[in-house]
Amino acid sequence: MPRLEALRGEFAVLARLVRGMPRAGSHAQALGAFYGAQSAHYDRFRERLLQGRAELVAGVELRERAHVAELGGGTGRNIEFFGERAARIARYDVVDLCAPLLARARERGRAFPQLHAIEADATTWQPSAPVDAVILSYALTMIPDWRAAVANAVSMLAPGGVLAVVDFHVSPARAAPGAAQHDAFTRRFWPLWFRHDGVRLDPAHLPALRDALPSHAVVEARAAVPYLPFVRVPHYRFVGRKT
Numbered sequence: 001m002p003r004l005e006a007l008r009g010e011f012a013v014l015a016r017l018v019r020g021m022p023r024a025g026s027h028a029q030a031l032g033a034f035y036g037a038q039s040a041h042y043d044r045f046r047e048r049l050l051q052g053r054a055e056l057v058a059g060v061e062l063r064e065r066a067h068v069a070e071l072g073g074g075t076g077r078n079i080e081f082f083g084e085r086a087a088r089i090a091r092y093d094v095v096d097l098c099a100p101l102l103a104r105a106r107e108r109g110r111a112f113p114q115l116h117a118i119e120a121d122a123t124t125w126q127p128s129a130p131v132d133a134v135i136l137s138y139a140l141t142m143i144p145d146w147r148a149a150v151a152n153a154v155s156m157l158a159p160g161g162v163l164a165v166v167d168f169h170v171s172p173a174r175a176a177p178g179a180a181q182h183d184a185f186t187r188r189f190w191p192l193w194f195r196h197d198g199v200r201l202d203p204a205h206l207p208a209l210r211d212a213l214p215s216h217a218v219v220e221a222r223a224a225v226p227y228l229p230f231v232r233v234p235h236y237r238f239v240g241r242k243t
Helices: 002-019 027-036 039-049 053-058 077-088 099-108 146-155 184-195 205-212
Strands: 066-071 089-096 115-119 131-137 157-168 216-225 228-241
Touching: 053 077, 053 131, 053 157, 053 228, 066 077, 066 146, 077 089, 077 099, 089 099, 099 115, 131 146, 146 157, 146 205, 157 205, 184 228, 205 216, 205 228
Parallel strands: 066 089, 066 131, 089 115, 131 157
Antiparallel strands: 157 228, 216 228
8 A cells, every 4th residue: 555655646746747837827826736736745756856965964064053044945855864963953944935845844843843934935035143054955946036046045144154055957068167067968958858847957057156155065966867767967066155
């Protein structure tokens, strides 16, 4: 029975992905319609798709009684990647516009009382005080005004705070020295592939993050995609510090 239920969940997620992101209504309404039917199975399916999250979280240094904000945080799954270090977090704000995913985050909050699920726009929401870390985990490509989200994230950081980002990406036609240079097929194929589901790969993302926080570290890699065993999608991990 558990396996049958898992297969039903896979089918629900795949069916919604095939239908794509709704085009009508507000961004919040589109997210709710897209993720509503798959929210119960979201974490299980994305565990294989959204790679690099555990490694990103491992690179986020935490002081005692830290305040962390995750923009576009969905179900709040990433707090679990902190493991025992989660005990050092006094407050973990999960900010998202998608009500069905936030409902899952509130359920997760039973195990993590420091987790607060907040239905708000990542481009405008601000905490009551500067935070020690901001996380954007496969969220920047889902935010239409991503430049505003980056600026907002940097603005809410306390001095010495870190912005940690992991996401899919493609390089510019001419990547910066030392950065990965993707071929023409990669640069064209993946943006077209993901666009159907409201994921917008933009070669300007990583350069903009580098410019926003010059003190940073970047890792670029590729990962497998569920049901596509012979292709690997590029992604990056960025950790920048506000000096």
